[in-house]
Amino acid sequence: MPSSPTSVDDRCLDRADHALLAERRPLTRAEVDELAALPLDRLPDLVALAHRVRLAYCGPEVELESLINAKSGACPEDCAFCSQSARFETGVDVYPFLDLDEVLAAARATREAGATQFCIVVAVRGPEERLLRRVLEAVEQVHRETGLEVACSLGLLTREQAERLAAAGVRRYNHNLETCREVFPSICTTHTWDDRVATARLAIDAGMELCCGGILGMGETLDQRIDFAFELAELGPCEVPINLLDPRPGTPLGDQSLLSPREALQAIALFRLVMPEVWIRLAGGRERILGELQAMGLLAGANALIVGNYLTTTGRSAEADHALLDALGMPVADGPGEGRFVVDGAGAHARPARRQSIPLRAE
Numbered sequence: 001m002p003s004s005p006t007s008v009d010d011r012c013l014d015r016a017d018h019a020l021l022a023e024r025r026p027l028t029r030a031e032v033d034e035l036a037a038l039p040l041d042r043l044p045d046l047v048a049l050a051h052r053v054r055l056a057y058c059g060p061e062v063e064l065e066s067l068i069n070a071k072s073g074a075c076p077e078d079c080a081f082c083s084q085s086a087r088f089e090t091g092v093d094v095y096p097f098l099d100l101d102e103v104l105a106a107a108r109a110t111r112e113a114g115a116t117q118f119c120i121v122v123a124v125r126g127p128e129e130r131l132l133r134r135v136l137e138a139v140e141q142v143h144r145e146t147g148l149e150v151a152c153s154l155g156l157l158t159r160e161q162a163e164r165l166a167a168a169g170v171r172r173y174n175h176n177l178e179t180c181r182e183v184f185p186s187i188c189t190t191h192t193w194d195d196r197v198a199t200a201r202l203a204i205d206a207g208m209e210l211c212c213g214g215i216l217g218m219g220e221t222l223d224q225r226i227d228f229a230f231e232l233a234e235l236g237p238c239e240v241p242i243n244l245l246d247p248r249p250g251t252p253l254g255d256q257s258l259l260s261p262r263e264a265l266q267a268i269a270l271f272r273l274v275m276p277e278v279w280i281r282l283a284g285g286r287e288r289i290l291g292e293l294q295a296m297g298l299l300a301g302a303n304a305l306i307v308g309n310y311l312t313t314t315g316r317s318a319e320a321d322h323a324l325l326d327a328l329g330m331p332v333a334d335g336p337g338e339g340r341f342v343v344d345g346a347g348a349h350a351r352p353a354r355r356q357s358i359p360l361r362a363e
C-alpha cells in the first residue's frame with residue numbers, strides 16, 4: 001500500500017533528526033531537499049528540528065555583535081542590493097574613514113549594550129594602504145580600551161593584507177558571498193563570486209575565523225538558497241550572517257518583492273540543518289521581514305544577533321533585544337567562543353577557537 005503523505009514527511013524529519021542528533025553526521029543534499037519540500041503546514045516541525053539541532057551543537061546562548069559603518073558610500077562596485085554603491089542614486093550618507101574617537105565611542109557603546117564583538121565595516125572594493133593602516137590602528141585601540149573582540153569587513157583582501165589583520169589580533173573577518181554562485185552574476189558585475197571565495201579562504205589561511213553569509217530574497221529560488229547554504233558550508237565559516245533583503249530605494253533591487261516570514265523561517269532552519277555548528281546571525285532585514293515573528297528566528301536555528309543599527313538601516317534598540325532573549329530564556333553568550341587571540345603587552349597571540357565548523361560537502 002502506498003505511504004500516506006504524512007508518513008513520508010514524518011520519515012524525512014526523523015531521518016534528519018537521527019542523522020544530526022544520533023549519528024552526528026552532516027545531511028546530504030538529497031536529505032535537505034526532502035526537508036525543503038515539506039508542505040507549509042509542517043514548517044513548525046522543521047523549525048523545531050532546527051532548534052533541537054542548534055541546542056545540541058551550540059547550546060542556548062545567543063551572541064551579540066555591533067557594527068560600525070566606519071567609511072560609508074562611494075563604493076565603486078555595483079552590488080545590486082547595496083545603497084553604498086556610487087553607481088546608484090540612493091541618498092546614503094557618504095563619508096571617509098571616521099576619526100578614531102568616533103570608532104572608540106561606538107566600541108564603548110557596543111560594550112555597554114552587552115555585545116562582545118565589534119565589527120569595523122568599510123564600503124570599499126578592498127582596502128588601500130592608508131585605509132588599512134587606519135583600521136589597524138583602530139583595532140589596536142579598541143582592543144586596548146574595551147577588551148572587545150574585533151572583527152573587520154574591508155572587502156577583497158590580498159594575502160599580505162589578511163596576514164596583517166590577523167597579526168593585529170582581528171579575530172574574525174567578514175566577507176559575505178552574498179548569494180549562490182549561480183545567482184551572483186546577476187547581482188554584481190564588477191567582481192566575481194570566485195573573487196569573494198578567494199578572500200574568504202585567505203582570511204582562514206591567515207588564521208582569522210571566517211564570517212561569511214549573505215542576503216536572502218534577491219530573487220533566488222528555494223533550490224538556489226539551498227545551493228548557497230552548501231556552498232557556504234564548504235568554506236568552513238565560524239559564523240554565517242543571514243540578511244533578509246530589505247530593498248533599498250534607488251538600487252536595482254529597490255522594487256524586489258519581500259520574502260514572506262515563512263520563507264525566511266524555512267531558510268533559517270535549513271541553514272541551521274546544513275551547518276549545525278556555526279553561529280547563525282540574524283542581521284539586516286529581520287525587523288522588516290520577520291516582523292512579529294522575530295522571536296521565531298531564534299527558535300528556528302539562529303543563535304546570534306546584530307544589535308543596534310545596521311550599515312545603512314536602523315535596527316532595534318539593544319534593550320528590546322535583551323528583553324526578547326529574556327523572554328525566550330536564552331542567555332547572552334559571554335563572547336564569540338573562547339578568545340582566539342589573547343592581546344597583551346607583547347601583542348596578539350593566537351589560541352584555538354572554541355567552536356570549529358565541521359567540513360560539509362554537498363553530494
Ligand code: SF4
Pocket residue numbers: 075076077078079082083084085122123124125155
Ligand atoms: S556590497 Fe560592498 S562591495 Fe558591494 S557595493 Fe556595497 S559596499 Fe561596495
